[in-house]
Amino acid sequence: MTEHFHLNLIGGHDWIVKTAQLLPLGITDQHLHFFFGMILIALIYALIRPLIYWMILLKWERVLTYLVSGLFVLFLLVSYEMYQGITGSGNVEFRDVANGALAMIFFGSFIAVIYLVELFFSYIKQLKKQKAKSA
Incomplete structure (x- = not known):
């Protein structure tokens, strides 16, 4: 089971973006991680912000x-x-x-x-x- 999990981690984001196609454009794996991290933090921020605002209004x-x-x-x-x-x-x-x-x-x-x-x-x-x- 560990090997299967490890193999899935090696491919990482290849199911979303083909890294080999982006390398000629100068986009590396680090750029992709930065980009996906920015998208993820923006989504989480947009989802959490109303909840935090609501808790502040309720004085929790x-x-x-x-x-x-x-x-x-x-x-x-x-x-x-x-x-x-x-x-x-x-x-x-x-x-x-x-x-x-x-x-x-x-x-x-x-x-x-x-x-x-x-x-x-x-x-x-x-x-x-x-x-x-x-x-």
Whole structure:
């Protein structure tokens, strides 16, 4: 299975663009990666921007902080796994990144429970204030 996966990675973007046809024009593999990276980041930006704007309007700072920090941690985990693969200093396992993502999900659940408890207590506090005003 690893060989099949490796062979698919060698061809990379040849199913989209024939690199050999672009070489006479001076367009190299690096140019293609830059171009595809720009398209991908523009698409992701266009898709994520309304979601972020909506979260800002709803004042969901905790969710935004959690998402940014979670993405940063996943980036670090993937980078470390790639470092291990490049240097041969350890075993590269998808399971390590999956366990990191699972830890991120558990931490997010913990934050959600804490937030719900805070909401509950603030609601009780408001009820007490309203009863005190009406009495």
